Amino acid sequence: MLCRKLDPLCTIRAVYAQLLIHFELHKTAGKTDLTLFVSLSAHRVILAAGGDYFRALLCGGLRECEQEVVRIQGIAAWVLWSLLDFIYSGQLKLGWQNVWDLTEAALQFQLQGALTLCLNFLQEHLDNTSCLDVLSLAETYGLQQLGLVAENFVLAHFQRISEGEKFKDLSCHLLEHLIEKDTLSAESEVRLGSFPALLQRIRFPLMTPQEEPGLGLFCETPTPTFTFHIVIVNDNFERREPNHCLWFVRRFLRGEGLIRTVEWELLAQLPDPSRLRHCVCVLNNVLYVLGGRKYYGKLDILKSCLPDMASPRDYFAAVCWGGKVFVLGGNHDDMNCLDSVEYYTPEDNTWRLAHPLDTPICGHAAAVLDGEIYVSGGCDSSLRCLPCLWHYDPTQGCTSRSPMTGGDGRAGHVMLTTKNRLVVAGGLQPTWIGFSDQLRCEAYDPLSDSWTALPLLPRPHLSPAATLLDGQLYVMGGSSADSARDTAWVHRYDPWENSWEKLGMMPRPFADLAACTLQLSLGPFPHQC
The missing domain is CATH 3.30.710.10 (Potassium Channel Kv1.1; Chain A)
Structure with missing residues (x-):
């Protein structure tokens, strides 16, 4: 030490x-x-x-x-x-x-001096055993100087490092980035033939005839049906240009210490128009993409779905209930919020109006618990951030329940159901100087009409994507009210352990995105026999 x-x-x-x-x-x-x-x-x-x-x-x-x-x-x-x-x-x-723990904590609490000491230690003690963990850490947290030092070390010692056990945990994305570097030191171009996406990076003219048979180690086998997270994103975050990308998680990888990686894969392209600040719902394993906006002008807010909704809306909430898709509230024209609620019936491909909300709101969240719809938080047309929780009935409207206790209000958050409770996480909260990131999380029990504090979110997630898988809550992307920067973080809440875990990052920092859990039957893909 x-x-x-x-x-x-x-x-x-x-x-x-x-x-x-x-x-x-x-x-x-x-x-x-x-x-x-x-x-x-x-x-x-x-x-x-x-x-x-x-x-x-x-x-x-x-x-x-x-x-x-x-x-x-x-x-x-x-x-x-x-x-x-x-x-x-x-x-x-x-x-x-x-x-590893101290580096993450120094980043979380913004202790630049402590972070500097940690990064200096990592750089000065790089070796064949630690370099891949350090490289993954730098990639995960965007530590450019540390990443450059670790990458150069890996490239210089690639042959020896590739023979170690930790090399198997390296993500496909990072591996592809390394082997396309001309400075990589390896004895031959037969490096990673078991990864089809990397074949195009291999310099075939440099291979000897004796090495070429090594490429015959592939066979085609069908993959079983899996449940994946589907993430819809606005891809060019630097220019804030929405696009049509639909991503899914292939798997979550765990390395040594704090190193976690999410392996993403592009699934499909969505039809026009591209959109952000939209919602998604899954009904009978069919994905519905609802509303949002195609750009940042007040005339860019969308009402398109299958048939159009009655009102264009973004920053709204959507749930599936009673075999129907409900959309609740939202931003109408960047000046006025909506209190209207519409529902879509797949059988006749029609939208109809339901009982309105008690107040026009946007940036709220909605979820279904025990067959009942609940709506939480949001902002009104005067930009007042609300701590409210309502029980919503499509025929009778809203009934107030105990308000959230974490701060004076919450908006831009997520709310999902797990272990017979509503869990709210992320978003922003009002302060005496404006708004700040909301890291407090809490759970609502409808039987006692009360809230219970949960562990803090490790990182800000304002307007993130969120979904449930096997009873665990996944929060992805979004931005920070304090730094005004988008984030690529993926965190998971385990209600049994009552803890948050960092899983890695999305392909890039994304905000104003949506996610769901969808059952996919993927076609055959190359697999090493």
Whole structure:
């Protein structure tokens, strides 16, 4: 275990923070004034000066500003202790046993100094055993400099690394990226013949006649029927151009430490028009793509489906109930929200109006629990963020239930049903200066009409995609209200373990997307015999 120390900061901001800390400690005679959930004591002003996350948490107008005990969940006690020790001393004890957790925590709590020490350790201790994990970590978190160092190491030692066990866990996407590099050092061009998508990267003119028979190791076998997540995305996130891509998850891969990878595959192209801020529903294993918008003008909001809906809408909610597809509320023209509810009947291919909601809203969520429709949160036409929960009946309208307790409201979130409860996650919340990311999650029990706090989301997910598989909640993509950046993260909530797990990333950062779980029967694909 090595002890790393951060060089003293020499900025005006750091000097000011140190003066503030000295004044506050003198005023309190060294007594701590804050207790964290894992029973670790600290000085509020030192934490606030230590990083942007704690500054926003303790000085940004949230309820934690006035609390003496602050709950920081979803992080191991030893990790939090190490970060507190770093904030006070500038020192961090690092080894291969703890560097993965500390790197992720430093990113989560925006402790740039601790992150720098972790990245330096990873770069300085690269070897044939660790380099693939480091490369995957850099790829997952977008750590460009670390990724460049790890990639160059892998390329220089590719032959030896490819003979190790960890090489089998490398994602197809990353593998393809590596073998197309001219600087790759290998004894021959027969490298990865068992991956058909990579065959086009092999330099066939460089192969010897003795190597060519190695390509005969493939056979065609049908794949069984699987259940996959289907994700509909606006593909060009840099130019904010929606497109027609339909992706599915082939599998989830687990590496050493924190390394997780999602293997994505392009399934199909959606028909015109391309769209975002839409909804999807699956009824009788048929995927319905509803509403949304084709671009960012107020005239670009869509009402297209099979027959058109009565009203164009985006930022709305959709559920399947009673053999029908329901769409509820939404944004109408970037100035006014809708309270209207429509439902589609597949038998006669017709939309009809149902009882309206109590108030026009957009950015809300809806789900079905025990045969009943529930609607949560959202914003009204005055951009007020609501904490409300309603039970909705298509013939009688809304009945208020106990409001959500995590913050003063929630919008741009997801709500799904698992273990006979409604789980809400992600989105944004109102603050005294506007809106901020909502990391609190909670579950609603209809029998007791009450909410229970769940572990915090590890990362912001504003307007993400979400779906259920085997009772677990998957949250994908979206953006951050605090940074205004799209995200590629995929997280999974396990209601039995009551914990969130990072699964990896989407092909790119995406926001304003939708997801569902669909039963697919895929055609034959090349398989190694």
